[in-house]
Amino acid sequence: MELIGRVLWWSDRDENGIIVDPSGNEFYFDRSVIGLKANQVIERNSVVIFKYNHSVKDCLCACVVHLPVGSKKKAIEKQYERESVTSN
Secondary structure: EEEEEEEEEEEEOOOOEEEEEOOOOEEEEEEEHOOOOOOOOOOOOOOOEEOOOOOOOOOOOOEEEEEOOOHHHHHHHHHHHHHHHHHH
């Protein structure tokens, strides 16, 4: 099942960061689980689509992370905002 979130922070140097979902859950991720297209970069507050990595038991971890583009990006941003308001 795909989840949505925003990049809370990202370290270019260490190539890892945290994604926060609309409910406030924080998921660790690193460069190895990101699928970027040409010219895409990870930045703070970028909206992302990802899957929950069930194989890691000690913390919430994301896998299969990608950045939506175009109209899909706008739709995901609206969905994130809607779910954030609903969960708060």
